[in-house]
Amino acid sequence: MKALLSMEGLTGGYGDADILLDVSLHVDADEIVAIVGPNGAGKSTAMKSVFGLLTIRGGKMLFDGDDITRWAPNRIVQRGICYVPQVDNIFREMSIHENLEMGGFLRKGDLSAAYERIYTLFPDLKERYRTPAGSLSGGQRQMVAMGRALMLDPKLLLLDEPTAGLSPKYMEQIFQICRDVRDTGVAILLVEQHAKQALAFADRGYVLAAGRNRHEGSGANLLADREVAEMFLGG
Amino acid sequence: MLELDQLVMDFGKFRAVNNCSFRVGEGSITGLIGPNGAGKTTLFNLIAGAFHPSSGSIRFLGEDVTGLASHQLFHKGLVRTFQIPHEFHKLTALENLMMVPPSQPGESLFSNWFAWRKVSSAERDVERQAYEALDFLELTHVAHEPAGNLSGGQKKLLELGRTMMTDAKLVLLDEPAAGVNRTLLRKLETKIEILNRDRGYTFILIEHDMEMIEKLCAPVICMAEGRVLIEGDFQTVRSNPQVLEAYLGETTGDVA
Amino acid sequence: QADVKIGLLGGVSGPIAAMAPAMVDAAQLAVQQVNEQGGIGDGEKLVGVLGDSACNPQNGTDAATKAVNIEGVSGIVGPHCSGAVLAAAGSVTIPAGIVMITPSGTSPEITGLDDKGTVFRTVPSDDYQGRALARTLKEQGYGKVAVAYLNNDYGTGLANAFKAEYADALGGEITQFAAHEEGKASYRSNLAELAKGGADTLVIFDYGDGTGLTILRQALENGFFEKFVGGDGMKSDAVINELGAENLVSFVASSPVGEKSESLDMFNEAFKGVGGDPDAIFATTSYDAAFLMALALEKAGGKKEGVAAAMLEVSNGTGEAIRPGEWKKAKELIAAGTAIDYKGAAGDHNFDANGDVPGTYALWEVGSSGYEVIMEMK
Amino acid sequence: MDLFELLNFYVIPGIVLGSIYALGAVGITLIFAILRYAHLAHGDLATFGAFVALACVTGVGVPPLAALPVAILVTAAVAVGIDKVFYEHLRERPKIVTVMASLGIALMLRSVVQVVWGVDTETYSRGIVRPEDYFGLRIRDRELYTVAALIFLVGGLQLFLTRSKWGKAMRAMSDNPNLALLSGIDNKKVVMLTWVIAGGLCAASGFFLGYNTEIKSMMGWHMLLPMFAAAILGGVGRVEGAVLGGLIVGIAEELSVLVIPSEYKAAMAFAILLFMLLVRPTGLLKGKVL
Amino acid sequence: MELLGLVNYALFTAIFIAIYALLALGLNIQWGFAGLFNAGIAGFFAVGAYTSAVLSTPADDGRLGGFDLHFVIGWIGAMLAAALVAWPIGKICLRFRSDYLAIASIGVAEIIRLVIKSEEVLTNGARGINGIPRPAGDIGYTESQIAYLVIVLAVLIVAYVLVERQFNAPWGRMMRAIRDNEHAAKAMGKDVEFRRLEAFIFGAALMGLGGALFAHFNRSITPEAIDPMVATFLVWIMLILGGSGNNRGAILGAAVVWIIWSVSEIATDRLPHEYAIQAKYIRLFLIGLMLQLVLRFRPEGLLPEPLRGDLRGSRRTTKSGADHT
Ligand SMILES: Nc1ncnc2c1ncn2[C@@H]1O[C@H](COP(=O)(O)OP(=O)(O)OP(=O)(O)O)[C@@H](O)[C@H]1O
Ligand SMILES: Nc1ncnc2c1ncn2[C@@H]1O[C@H](COP(=O)(O)OP(=O)(O)OP(=O)(O)O)[C@@H](O)[C@H]1O
Ligand SMILES: [Mg+2]
């Protein structure tokens, strides 16, 4: 089967130094792929590279048949990739509702169903939909960020540590949402530090370390790998 | 060591902390858990002097410290980390740590101009200490990188590193584990235990990682909607039905 | 054959940008006439090097330094604003021993400069004009007046002198006396304040192509005051062009002229000939300054060392009269060793020991073809 | 002093002056809120707009008001052009760099005006216009036009910002440009739109200043500081705030001569501003909402 | 002759650059290190210039004083007065957000300018103060310029050394931390308000000194010298162009910008004679354009802010850069 997103031999970084060194990965339609690895391994950088937010010096990226290596971010969004960054992932001065509105910026027509869906997922947000997102708690912000991404109907969802700072209850819920979303035909690529949980429910996983591919395989295989467990999953 | 009495914090009409009272014993590691938006971080902000409580009082080491500014509290021995990293983004990682120790001679214009020797010898000590912290946090290779360029997890580690740079009596840690690699996290847990046992630091720890709470904390306080829901040891708190419902989720209490 | 250079420093950019071009052109006219009629010395060409003093000391001193050191000028005409004059004199021309003659630096401070006799001006200190205007108004039977002046050295100087003479010495009544900042869009409330006290005449010490115009316009439009009096700064063509002569029947302005305004006519004609506007503010003084500088250079044999002394000799009230444009005649007389006395478009310019000139003024009104003299002032 | 005197000689001029300030302040506040820098070339851009209108009036012979739309269009285009050529590549840099660049643009614009149109004082129409009497209120027609234009232009702008999704997009971009991109907002278009609006309003402001008094090459520069004061007074990012701020500064300047010596009139805007910042640091209307 | 002229011009330019460098250095403390957007440089410049003028000129009955003191006392007085004026301003204004501080400080500077211009009993009003003694002013033109240059350079070097020392010390690190994240700095025990005030006052004192040096050089000071364009914005351009946060950058910026400012006039004078006046307008264009070009190609400034690590920082940076990749 042809991959939905594929990164081939990507090399690049911020400024002069290369952070990513020959990184290759791919995501097929209908699958959840997890990236794990130590802090500073380049996981977030790999995600940003999809949107051209850094200098790419080698390799290329294909999405759904198009070479998107040098596309403008807003065009990529239009093409069907949605991204939740790890930090700075909300509009602080806008209300929760407006954040969601911005998520649906490209969508035409009536969005009330989409709002309804988000608010049922995160009832906390509904109560305070006019609060500026910047005054929310860490976990609530994460919900807003997820909500914003879910407003669009993307083909591929990139999530950078979606569960960081969320309570165990919501963490479970996020993973559940991911599965639900996948079942509606959206592929998901996510970075997680809750690596065990993530690999347990992902279809496939990659381990990145020091900017390079280290391991890859199905979630279960990686979990079973002793070296991976010791080095990256906390024993 | 720390006593909170009927603390209330209002943001406009919204009450984020509602009549919170509890005590933290000297030498303990208190765990603070609760659903998102329960008011945990706000409570930290109150204790650390970043916000002024709408009402209620805070006593620290037997002294009423309500309304003191954060820098004054710091000098009394209270250090905190931020949930959302507040790194100094243009300073290097090393400098982020080196700026922490209080009352450095080089912070006065006079000694910089007229007592340079004293300043530079103090600098060497601070630098050594900072490198030790970086080594421990596996950040040595980015010591000279501006902190703004660090990865999300590295910034969190740097936050934690700052608390290692001063002789604190009470350390407030706000979700130190979020975004930190699990292998490294196990190391951090050990470090916290050591600091607690050997150096006598008292900790209050906000976490959503139950494994870490279980391993380190006694007692555990669970907050919800600005109030203290229950206080007790980990097992008691975890098996409380309200906690299960509001926080851990009905399906599973064990996420490990 | 080397050219003889003089520096023309003007506030080309900056707050008096609108006034500067005419002043520079008038000075260049003098230079042109000199060259057409034989040049300096053995036919050496006189060159006016333009510098921008931007009406502030920083640019003023910079421009003066460049003129003196890079261009090697033998004398400087300008700068236009008193602040620039004081600074350029203090840090450049006095130490360097270069003669400076300003056409528009009216500050009394310039009088007291410890200048070793090298700083002159062709514009009288504010004092003369303010007092002369006061006396004339009194004579003409003006009664209660209100005074509005621009809050800079020019406006303040004139206004204070006027006040001292009109109210303190002559016992006239000044109902309101108020300064204003330049560049505001509305002065109507200022005018309303000035009108309190029942004066029917407004005396404006400001520039007619700047704020003064706005004030005059707003006063006319809203019917404040019946009569308007201006200093030389107000005698600007812009006033007529923008407001229309028909609206200015009750407007008079003072401006310096020579004892016999024949000189002025000569200048007017010549300046019109090169497309200039002789009614532009300080055009006459600028012309005179440049022409005097040329005369002094000629007298000093083109060498800058003697210029200061020569300046006093070519215009001290004794000698054969030289009028604007009469370079050839002057050159011959100087060559013959005859004493000459320049009688300029803006006055006779008999320098006193401080390099100042006492002014002679006329009062002007707006007639069908621009400004016309009503009477001489004393 | 009777009421009509107060209105005629202090309040009405204040409102007219305030409207002129307001037109400029709205642009300043938008740029401040969306692009996040102080645009110091704003005054000179207004001068430029006023001279474009003058060129239409003297060159083509249209009445001044008819020249206004042309001036607005041309100035808007020039503003967009300036942004494309000079500011765009500084967007990733600290904002202060763009502030300095805009200072350079101010000098360049002034230079263009002075070279092309000279430095003489000009008017759209020669002569003076006496006010009409409306039940004791003495108002000139052009003052009515000025206030009407303010209401019309700013009202339209406000409608546009609140009704179309571009208003939100502008806010989103000012809040978090990267995330705006990631939400599919075309930041370049947003920036362009901002400049079209700011440039157009700028031209209107310059035009009406010239229409009510005279046109001078330095007039915009002199208006810059009061306009900034107005923008901040109203609360950065608030269009209504900027209008309110402009009116307050204008009226206060005119009223100030009642209480302080007139040479301090220019300080009035700042005195109010300082006072307001002390009691309400966010501006009259809470800042940073478009 | 020709050569002597060039030397004189160079001396003059160097003196001006040194004076502006002092202003830029003061601004660098405030903006480059403490992140305080002070757009009221002209105010402190003026206070310094006038204080020194009043202290060191002979008595004059039109205005305050004329105390006829030694110029060194005048200069010290200038610093003290500027610092003294900065204190309440800082107390009130430093709590504002950076952009608001800018406009508030412009406002304060404008008010200072209007007071200086209007209060004759204090400052002789619009006429300014004249006859300020220039140290070593009685010798020949060139000699006196050399002497003055030596004096200003000495002052500049002392200021540079002190400021640089202070920046590289923990003080500078603390200030940069405060600039980066005020909340975190507070949480780390730094008294942010006090430190900001300290930086503001220290910077203002240098600006005051710059004003005094300027007044003594010209032997006069008038309100025209405190025009915001030449006394505030120009200094900002110098600092940003030179590289804010870098003292050498501030000085280099002062040099480059002043040279652009001054030499552009010589350049545009090459235009044909008929366009002599237009040339002056075009000069403004040229200055603006040069500014754009420098910003385009060196947006961080000519000498960007260095990464100030520990005492041996720079050496390690390269090493760590290597093992990083
Ligand atoms: N500055 C503020 N203004 C208004 N509301 C605020 C502010 N800060 C916090 N809140 C509100 O107070 C509540 C408690 O927030 P807090 O950050 O203390 O939660 P928390 O318990 O730390 O949650 P989390 O686990 O998600 O970090 C939240 O609902 C939040 O929206
Ligand atoms: N803006 C930037 N400029 C320069 N270097 C950067 C920048 N952002 C990240 N880096 C560097 O790139 C490396 C990889 O960062 P990245 O954010 O991809 O890590 P990560 O794998 O996502 O880590 P974490 O799990 O901590 O989020 C880090 O060493 C970091 O210092
Ligand atoms: Mg990451």
Ligand SMILES: [Mg+2]
């Ligand atoms: Mg929290």
